[in-house]
Amino acid sequence: KRIYIIGGKASVSPKVENELKSYTKADVNRVSGYDRYETSVEISKAYFKKADKVVLASGMNDADALVAASYADLSKSPILLTKIKDLPSKTLSEIERLNASEVVIVGGKASVSSSVEKKLKEKGLAVSRVSGSDRYATSIDLAKKVVKNSSCGKLVLINGRKNADALTVSSLATSESLPVVMTDGNNVSKSVKKFVKDNDINEVIIVGGNSSMNARMMKQLDVKTRRIAGKDRFETAIKIADEVYPYLEKVI
Numbered sequence: 534k535r536i537y538i539i540g541g542k543a544s545v546s547p548k549v550e551n552e553l554k555s556y557t558k559a560d561v562n563r564v565s566g567y568d569r570y571e572t573s574v575e576i577s578k579a580y581f582k583k584a585d586k587v588v589l590a591s592g593m594n595d596a597d598a599l600v601a602a603s604y605a606d607l608s609k610s611p612i613l614l615t616k617i618k619d620l621p622s623k624t625l626s627e628i629e630r631l632n633a634s635e636v637v638i639v640g641g642k643a644s645v646s647s648s649v650e651k652k653l654k655e656k657g658l659a660v661s662r663v664s665g666s667d668r669y670a671t672s673i674d675l676a677k678k679v680v681k682n683s684s685c686g687k688l689v690l691i692n693g694r695k696n697a698d699a700l701t702v703s704s705l706a707t708s709e710s711l712p713v714v715m716t717d718g719n720n721v722s723k724s725v726k727k728f729v730k731d732n733d734i735n736e737v738i739i740v741g742g743n744s745s746m747n748a749r750m751m752k753q754l755d756v757k758t759r760r761i762a763g764k765d766r767f768e769t770a771i772k773i774a775d776e777v778y779p780y781l782e783k784v785i
Contacts, residue, residue, distance in 0.1 A: 535560045535561075536553055536557065537562050537564055538553075538564070539563075539564055540572055541572070542565075544565075569614055570592050573592075573614040577611035577612075577613060577627055580611065583632055584610055584633050585610075586608050586634075587636050587637070588604065588636075589613050589637065589639065589649075590612060590645070591615060591644035592615060593617055593644070594643075594644040597671060598614065599702075599703065600676075601639045602706050602713070603711055604639075604679050606710065617644065618648055618649065620649045625652075628658070629656075634658065635659045635660075636661075637660075637662070638664075640662075640671060641662075641665070644664075645662075650662070663678065669715045669717070669722065673724055673725070676712030682710070683709075686734055687734065687737070688712055688713075688714060688736070688737050689702055689713045689738045690721075690725070690738070691713060691716070692715070692716060692717070694718065695718070702740050704778070705776065711738075714728065716746070718747060719747050720750060721754055729755075735757060737756055737757070739758060739759070740760075741760075741762055741769060761773055
């Protein structure tokens with residue numbers, strides 16, 4: 534019944550918007566701001582009247598924000614974006630509008646600097662940080678927080694260097710509160726294997742084709758594995774949507 538376009542006309546053109554309107558009787562709406570930072574604010578405004586906690590990620594390092602979806606969903610928090618060394622004024626205004634008391638920064642200081650953290654603390658906010666030595670370690674740290682509040686026994690693996698599959702997997706992750714962990718796309722690391730063992734994971738869902746996630750990875754795990762993939766990123770997104778929402782009324 535509804536289709537939401539996320540992002541400005543430079544991201545999704547008016548041509549695509551018009552084509553969607555001609556293909557369907559559904560309402561087509563766009564949620565966007567002047568840039569990615571303002572767009573994250575507009576999404577927050579659309580879905581949150583109030584939030585005690587906000588998840589803050591880098592607008593320049595998509596990886597951290599992409600794997601934070603389940604964590605944010607479980608904590609009923611919007612994900613807002615910041616510049617590396619400067620907190621956009623509209624992001625801060627949105628935190629204040631939400632009347633949030635806590636901000637969780639996702640990513641290391643190379644993604645969100647200590648100056649941003651300092652500014653938040655100066656505003657009287659409780660600030661914590663989830664970060665590892667790199668994006669892969671950060672995703673595992675986030676996953677640990679997710680499994681503390683979820684008992685589904687499943688894990689989603691994605692390529693940490695290819696954002697397309699990670700972008701569309703958020704709907705799958707939030708539908709069952711699944712942790713999402715990044716890999717290099719070639720092998721399952723010792724840290725991922727340890728996470729699987731320590732957290733009683735009984736099924737691993739690999740997202741992306743063989744060019745993104747090597748076939749040998751399915752043999753490197755001692756639990757049930759399956760793959761969600763299409764011939765390209767667009768078809769993969771459709772397959773994820775089909776699995777999560779077989780009777781969906783809204784599309785993003």
